[in-house]
Amino acid sequence: xxxxxxxxxxxxxxxLLGVILLIFFLFKFFGGDPVEIMAGLxxxxxxxxxxxxxxxxxxxxxEQLWVFxxxxxxxxxxxSWSTNEAVSDIFASRLPATLTIMVxxxxxxxxxxxxxxxxxxxxxxxxxxxxIMIISTVALSISFLVYIIVGQFLFGFVLGWFPVQGWxxxxxxxxxxxxxxxxxxxxLVSLAPQTRLYRSFFxxxxxxxxxxxxxxxxxxxxxxxxxxxxxNAMIPxxxxxxxxxxxxxxxxxxxxxxxxxxxxxxxxVTAVNRSDYPVIxxxxxxxxxxxxxINLITDVLYKFVDPRVSLK
Amino acid sequence: xxxxxxxxxxxxxxxWAQAWARLKxxxxxxxxxxxxxxxxxxxxxxxxxxxxxxxQKEVGTPFAAPHWxxxxxxxxxxxxxxSIAGPNLDISDVDPLASRYKEWAERAAQFKATTIxxxxxxxxxxxxxxxxxxxxxxxxxxxxxxxxxxxALAATLIGTVLGAIGGYFGGRVGDFLxxxxxxxxxxxxxxxxxxxxxxxxxxxxxxxLGSGAWTVVIILSLVGWTGIYRLVRSEYxxxxxxxxxxxxxxxxxxxxxxxxxxxxxxxSHVVLVQLSLHVVGFIKAEVILSFLGLGVPIDMVSWGTxxxxxxxxxxxxxxxxLVAATVFMASFVTAFALLTDALRxxxxxxxx
Numbered sequence: 001x002x003x004x005x006x007x008x009x010x011x012x013x014x015x016l017l018g019v020i021l022l023i024f025f026l027f028k029f030f031g032g033d034p035v036e037i038m039a040g041l042x043x044x045x046x047x048x049x050x051x052x053x054x055x056x057x058x059x060x061x062x063e064q065l066w067v068f069x070x071x072x073x074x075x076x077x078x079x080s081w082s083t084n085e086a087v088s089d090i091f092a093s094r095l096p097a098t099l100t101i102m103v104x105x106x107x108x109x110x111x112x113x114x115x116x117x118x119x120x121x122x123x124x125x126x127x128x129x130x131x132i133m134i135i136s137t138v139a140l141s142i143s144f145l146v147y148i149i150v151g152q153f154l155f156g157f158v159l160g161w162f163p164v165q166g167w168x169x170x171x172x173x174x175x176x177x178x179x180x181x182x183x184x185x186x187x188l189v190s191l192a193p194q195t196r197l198y199r200s201f202f203x204x205x206x207x208x209x210x211x212x213x214x215x216x217x218x219x220x221x222x223x224x225x226x227x228x229x230x231x232n233a234m235i236p237x238x239x240x241x242x243x244x245x246x247x248x249x250x251x252x253x254x255x256x257x258x259x260x261x262x263x264x265x266x267x268x269v270t271a272v273n274r275s276d277y278p279v280i281x282x283x284x285x286x287x288x289x290x291x292x293x294i295n296l297i298t299d300v301l302y303k304f305v306d307p308r309v310s311l312k
Numbered sequence: 313x314x315x316x317x318x319x320x321x322x323x324x325x326x327x328w329a330q331a332w333a334r335l336k337x338x339x340x341x342x343x344x345x346x347x348x349x350x351x352x353x354x355x356x357x358x359x360x361x362x363x364x365x366x367x368q369k370e371v372g373t374p375f376a377a378p379h380w381x382x383x384x385x386x387x388x389x390x391x392x393x394x395s396i397a398g399p400n401l402d403i404s405d406v407d408p409l410a411s412r413y414k415e416w417a418e419r420a421a422q423f424k425a426t427t428i429x430x431x432x433x434x435x436x437x438x439x440x441x442x443x444x445x446x447x448x449x450x451x452x453x454x455x456x457x458x459x460x461x462x463x464a465l466a467a468t469l470i471g472t473v474l475g476a477i478g479g480y481f482g483g484r485v486g487d488f489l490x491x492x493x494x495x496x497x498x499x500x501x502x503x504x505x506x507x508x509x510x511x512x513x514x515x516x517x518x519x520x521l522g523s524g525a526w527t528v529v530i531i532l533s534l535v536g537w538t539g540i541y542r543l544v545r546s547e548y549x550x551x552x553x554x555x556x557x558x559x560x561x562x563x564x565x566x567x568x569x570x571x572x573x574x575x576x577x578x579x580s581h582v583v584l585v586q587l588s589l590h591v592v593g594f595i596k597a598e599v600i601l602s603f604l605g606l607g608v609p610i611d612m613v614s615w616g617t618x619x620x621x622x623x624x625x626x627x628x629x630x631x632x633x634l635v636a637a638t639v640f641m642a643s644f645v646t647a648f649a650l651l652t653d654a655l656r657x658x659x660x661x662x663x664x
Binding site: 014015016018019022023026027030031032037137138140141142143144145146149150153157246247250253254257268269271272273275277280281283284287288291292 | 491492494495496498499500502503504506507508509510511512513514592596599600603604605606615616619620622623626627634638641642645646649650
């Protein structure tokens, strides 16, 4: 196990290096001139010179790349170009709001979709099954935007069940008052396609020989689904959850924009609109690294979920 | 065997003819094909300027209701001032501008002002400025579908060429391309989109590209090629040592010829299905990007910009723009997605 993890970490090095190079040169060669973005077009020559020195733009490209790498590993990205807030502070202060929204979404989504997927797999081939398939096809074709716009209007504005938007400083107030509507909408939208996905995982297993054997020896259908099928379907389930996991940290930027939640996703959208490069660069590099780590953890977890998997 | 006996043999239909025959038997597939062709026709007509050319004209009153809803009176009335009693005093002897009134009136007469009769109802209603929502939805279809198709074509081109090179040659070139693939997929999709949007918005390329819809095409294709690359690569690895490719090598076909005239037609069904899968994904992405203001510029209309206008309109009870954009988009996307499924079934009967 340990040599495997070590080797995987070693394999991450070139990829991470590639991400760093890609982001650095993308912004260096194709991005705007930082001085122009920060000082505007009418800046005095002295101000331009001092900004260039301050940002290290007077050094060679390779020295700048080295500074960039140092920033990544020291977690010191300097200050945001538009608000002058330290980039690390931005991350530290925006992440809790994102997690408050995204963790309940992920948990509810996985639990409900597995339950619904099992239920649909149980009645496979029936009218309910086909109805769910049709609903999810049509539901998927409507933009996520429409669901949020209509949901916010209906539940927040017309019916008044939830506040239309808002956020507070207390986690519990947020969870109890402000989070329910966005969480509800996000889960509602993803439930149909997720159910369809989990149904296909379960149906793959239901066709296996061990299920027939279990039926032949008289195991009840419930026990087959919950004990045999569910366990064997853990690998695709785990893969699916792991794919969604990095998204938990970015947050659903659309939800954050609509509901004015001061999270990371909204911050990144704002940064793009303000050409606030340090924030975007930091978010991209760290989340890429996080994605790689999550993938590694998933692969290791396969071993625990399914002992037949051999890590090599 | 002489040519005569060859001609007498029953001709077996080609792979595309067989696929078409299978598709014709698929009722859902044919209906979705019809809907898709209808939308594509609409796009072409809008592109030629035959329909929805005047989408920017303010032909109705602000928030004109759809025809079947009828005129909505919100209770507000234009105040009518009673004519002021008393004689109209002649002050021309003290008015310093009096001598010039005539000259101004003459000059004003040289300009023709036409008052457009603004209608109270429009087929699908009007927006905040009184523009026809139906024209906007058609024009929006043109922009959204063109962007989706162009981005999907570009992504397929990048993915296919790189996948062909990586899968066919393998070795160091293949390893390098795998590294590039790993780098691109390590970055979460949406963050790569945002990073590219930030760069293209304020970078030196922004001036050459303008803020047009091309930016969206570039962003989406640079982010979306990875899946296609992976699939094409694995197909090429399967095919490169097949007998027909070795036979082509034996008669002296070059690498490029083997890659693109021998192998490519044999995997073109995979590419075609990927292409149409990506069209749907990219149309949805364009809608979201335009909503966030990172997509098409404000002098263009797409389904995304319509939805972003609809957000504030809904609170005022003006729901028609939202419904129009949603229905247009949902019908095209559903039809296209079903067509993709039908295509996959028709092109690869083994998959069923």
